[in-house]
Every structure is written in structure tokens, then in C-alpha cells.
Amino acid sequence: MAGNGDRGGLLSAGGILSIIVGVLEALFGGLLVAVSVLKLPLWEKDLPLLPRLDTIVPSTPGATPLFVAGIVVLVLGVVAIGGGFSSLKRSSYALALVGALCAFLPVNVLGLLALIFVSLGSREFGAEDA
Numbered sequence: 316m317a318g319n320g321d322r323g324g325l326l327s328a329g330g331i332l333s334i335i336v337g338v339l340e341a342l343f344g345g346l347l348v349a350v351s352v353l354k355l356p357l358w359e360k361d362l363p364l365l366p367r368l369d370t371i372v373p374s375t376p377g378a379t380p381l382f383v384a385g386i387v388v389l390v391l392g393v394v395a396i397g398g399g400f401s402s403l404k405r406s407s408y409a410l411a412l413v414g415a416l417c418a419f420l421p422v423n424v425l426g427l428l429a430l431i432f433v434s435l436g437s438r439e440f441g442a443e444d445a
Contacts (some may be wrong), residue, residue, distance in 0.1 A: 326439045329415055329432030330402035336418035336425045337395030340388050347385025391417045402433050408440040
């Protein structure tokens with residue numbers, strides 16, 4: 316299916332979706348890390364409905380849970396980007412599947428589609444990976 320320059324649709328779509336979600340995850344993770352390191356307030360506590368949100372995610376500047384969450388989301392995004400490129404190059408099915416799984420871990424629709432497309436496109440990899 317991948318011979319003669321024919322690109323498999325499912326695997327390419329899964330790789331592109333993994334890259335898109337990975338970039339968004341990396342940007343959001345970097346934003347969380349920057350907010351934590353630069354000690355910027357995440358939101359104002361006087362806004363309606365936000366005092367309850369402060370019990371879940373601390374809004375204090377330099378909060379350690381916020382920094383750790385940012386690092387985790389950043390790493391997930393980088394792995395999702397690597398898996399997306401791996402699925403586009405058809406170099407490693409395991410890395411493509413792990414990347415699609417990292418794209419899905421924040422539980423979003425695009426990550427779910429990437430995971431499904433990469434899983435269904437497993438036959439497009441070489442015989443040694445299948």
C-alpha cells in the first residue's frame with residue numbers, strides 16, 4: 316500500500332493529527348511553565364466561579380503543581396510530535412503509536428482520531444514492524 320509513492324490516507328491523517336495536537340500541547344505546557352517560572356497570576360480570584368477553581372488548580376504565582384503539570388504536558392506534546400513524524404515517515408510503528416497515545420492523553424477528539432488512524436494504518440509500515 317505504501318509502494319510507488321502511494322501515501323496511505325489513514326496513517327498520514329493520524330500523523331498530521333498527532334503533530335497538530337502535539338504542537339498545541341507543547342504550547343500549552345510551555346505557557347504553564349512560563350506562568351509558573353515568571354510567577355504570573357493565572358487568574359483573578361475575584362471573578363465569578365473562579366474561587367472554586369482555585370481549589371483544583373492553585374493560582375498562586377510560582378506554584379509547584381502548575382510547574383509539574385506544565386512539564387508533563389510539554390513532554391507529552393514533544394512525544395506526540397515525534398510520533399507524528401514517525402508515522403509520516405513510516406519509520407517506527409511503536410513510536411507512531413506512542414505519539415498518538417500521547418496526543419490522546421489530554422482526552423481530546425483530535426487525539427482520539429489520531430490514535431484510531433495510526434492503529435488502523437499499522438499495515439502500512441514495513442513487514443519487520445507489523
